[in-house]
Amino acid sequence: METGTAKRTKEELRKKGSRRIPRTIQLSQGAGGSMMEALIENLIAKRLDIKSSFVGSGIDKLEDAGIIDLGDIKLAFTTDGCTVDPMFYPGGSLGSLSVGATINDLAVMGAKPIAISFGLILEEGLPLDILERTLDRMSAVCKESGVPIITGDTKVMEKGKVDKLVINTAGIGIIQGDIISDYGAQPGDKILVSGTMGDHGMSLVALRFGFQSNLRSDEAPLWHMMEQLLNIGGITSAKDATRGGFSPNINELARKSNVCFYVYEDKIPIKPEAKRLGEVLGIDPLSTACEGKIIMTVEPAKADEILETMRHHKYGKEAAIIGEVRRNPKGQVMLETEVGGRKALHTPVGELYPRIC
Amino acid sequence: MLEFRDKTTTEALIKEIRKISPENNIKVMHVCGTHEMTITRWGLRGLLPKNIKLICGPGCPVCVTSSSEIDFAIKLVKEKDVILTTFGDMFRVPGTGSSLSEAKSQGADVRVIYGIDEAAKIATKTEKQVVHFSIGFETTVPSIASEILESKTLKNFSIICSHRLIPPAMDYLLSSEDIEIDGFICPGHVSTIIGCEPYGVLAEKFAKPMVVGGFEPNDMLLSILMILKQIKAERPEVENEYTRAAKKEGNILAKKMMNDVFETCDRGWRGIGIIPNSGLRLKDEFMELDGEKKFKIEIRKSQDLRPGCKCGEIMKGKAIPQDCRYFGKACTPENPIGACIVSAEGPCYIAYNYS
DSSP: OOOOOSSOOHHHHHHHHTTOOOSSOOGGGGSSSHHHHHHIIIIIHHHTOOOOTTEEEOGGGOOSSEEEEOSSOEEEEEEEEEOOSSSEETTEEHHHHHHHHHHHHHHTTTEEEEEEEEEEEEETTOOHHHHHHHHHHHHHHHHHHTOOEEEEEEEEEOTTSSOSEEEEEEEEEEEOSOOOOSSOOOTTOEEEESSOSSHHHHHHHHHHHTOOOOOOOOOOOOHHHHHHHHHHOOEEEEEEOOTTOHHHHHHHHHHHHTSEEEEEGGGSOOOHHHHHHHHHHTOOGGGSOOSSOEEEEEOHHHHHHHHHHHHHSTTOTTOEEEEEEESSSTTOEEEEOTTSOEEEEOOOOSSOOOOOO | OHHHHOHHHHHHHHHHHHHHOOSSOEEEEEOOHHHHHHHHHTTOGGGSOTTEEEEEOSOOHHHHSOHHHHHHHHHHHHHSSEEEEEEGGGTTOOOSSOOHHHHHHTTOOEEEESSHHHHHHHHHTOSSEEEEEEEEOTTTHHHHHHHHHHHTTOTTEEEEEEEBOHHHHHHHHHHOTTOOOSEEEEEHHHHHHHOSHHHHHHHHHHTOOEEEEOSSHHHHHHHHHHHHHHHHHTOOOEEESOTTTOOTTOOHHHHHHHHHHEEEEEEEETTTEEEEEEEEEEOGGGGGGBHHHHSOOOOOOOOSSOTTOOHHHHHTTSSOGGGSSSBTTTBOSSSOSSGGGTSTTSHHHHHHHHO
C-alpha cells in the first residue's frame, strides 16, 4: 500500500528487514506475529499470486477471505488449518474451532456462510471416540450457523507422522451487501471490539501451566451477530482477532487502512482473571488468541447502535468502544495507558514466552 | 495493587518530579529487564520531564550472554546426542552465526522450558544427556541452586552455567570514566534475594543515589522522585522503595543456597567486556553437573558484536538504539544481528517496538 510520504515508516522498515527468511521453518513463523506475516507476505503470497478476471480480492490482499466476483454474485472463499493441544478444553475443542474459524473469516468480510468442506488427517491409533466427539462438535457449530458441510476428504497417516488429528476446513460465503475489507478505516471512525480480549489464549495458557482458573475459550461462530450488524451498516473495516489476538490484528487494520488507531487501554475489555494470569506469567492477553471476537471500525453516527446490537447478542455482551481512528501517525496503533502514558502497540514477533526475570 | 496504578497518584508523582527536577540533564539507569517493561508498558518516559533520561543498563540476562556461550550450546546440541533446554528468550538470540531456534529447525533437540525443574524431570525420563542452558541474574540463581542440590545424583543432567551478578556490573559501569550516571534504580527482583546492602557499598564508593524500586508504574515514578530528592539534598545513599518485597538483608536462605553451590568468577558480558567477579560457576563438588566440563567441545573464535553493532554502547548508556546503523534496518526482532533486539527485555527491542 502506498503511504504517500517520502519517509519510510517503521512498518516498512520492518518489512525490509524481514525479507531474509530463515531457510528452515521455525515455530515462531506460525505464531501469528510479524515473523508469520513476513513468511506469508514475502514468500507464500508472492509465489502463489496468479491473476484471474474472476478474482475480486486475491491472495496478495492477505484478507481473511478471498473474493470471487461473478458479476451479480460475489462470493467469499476462505480456508483454515487447525491443530490444538489439547484437543478438548474448557469452552471449545479442535472440531468446533476448525469450522468456527472458517465461518468467522467469512462473516468479517460481510459474507453469509453457505457451504463448508473439511479435510481430516488422522494418525494411526487415534481412538474412535475422539474422532466421533470432534465430528459432533463440528456439526453442532455448523447447525447453529445454518451452514451445511457439503464435501470432505479423509486420510490416515502412519503413527508418528502426524499428531493425532489435523483438520483443514474451507468455506464459501455469499455477499449480499457491501464487502467489508480490512483496509477501509477512516479518520473519525470509532473502534469497537465485540468482547473480552485474549480469552482463548489465556485459558489455554492456564491449562498448560496447570493453573486453576475459570477462564474458558471464547469460541463462537459469529455470523448471526454479524448479520444484524451488517443490517445497521456503517462498518468500515473488520477482522476477527484470532491467531496472535488483539495486537497483530488491530495493527493489520491500521497498517492496511494507513491511519492511526488510537486506543484507550482502560476501555479494552479483558477478563480480570486473564489480566492477573498474564501478569503472573509475563504474557500479554492482548497478544493471545481470541476465537469469537471481532475488531471493527464504524462510522461515528452508527457506532452506538452497533454497540447496543452487539451487547444484545449472546456473543457480544461485553462489547466496547475502545478508541477512535485518527489521521496520524499513519499505520500505527497508539495506546493510551491506564496511567496516562502513551505508546505504540506493535505486532509481537513470534511465540510468547514468559519473561525470565 | 490499585494505588500502584492509580492515575491520580501518577499525576501527583509527576507533579512532584517536575517541581524538584533540576535544569540540567539527569541520567537515571536501571539494570532490570522488568523495570524496562514497566517503563515502556505504561509509557512512563513520555510522562517525565525531557531532561530526566531513563537509561536501560545491562539488565537483560539474554542480551549480556556472550556469543561463545551460545555458540557452545549450539555446537553441543548439534554434534552430541543431547537434549538442550533453555528459557524462551534465549531461543532466538544469535550467537556468532546462528541461533538455537535455527538449530532446532534443523533437527537438534532444543526444548523451551519455564523452570529448571522441567529439565531435571526430562532427565529422569530419558537415557539421553540433558543439558540446561542456565542463564539469569541473582533472581534466577537460587532456583537453579536448589535443583542442583536435588539433582546432583542424576548422571545424565548438567548445566551450562551462564549466570551473572548485578552489583559487580554496576561497580564496573560506575568505575568507567566515560560513563555518566547520576543515579540507579536498583533491580527489585534481584534485591529480594541479595537485599539492599550491596548497593549501600556502591552508593558510598561512588557517591551516587541508589533506590531499590518495585515494578508498578507508581513504584518507578516514586523511585525516580527519591533519586531526585537525594540529588537535591546531596545525600547519596541506598533507599528502598520496594519495601513490600525486598528486605535490607535479602533472602538469607536463598543466599546460603547460592553460596553452597556456586562461587564467583570473572565473566565476559556481551558488548561490555570482562567484568571481575561478575559470573558464577559451580563449585568443585558439583563439577559433574558442569556441562562445559562434561562435554569438551572446542568452538571456533566467537564474535559478540558484528562490526558496527552498538549493543554494548547502548547497554552502557553511551548510545541509544537509533544511533546504530543496523537498528530497524538490517537488524529487526525478526532478523536480529545484535542480542538486544531479541528479548522483550532488550533495549533495542523495546526502542523498536515502543518508541
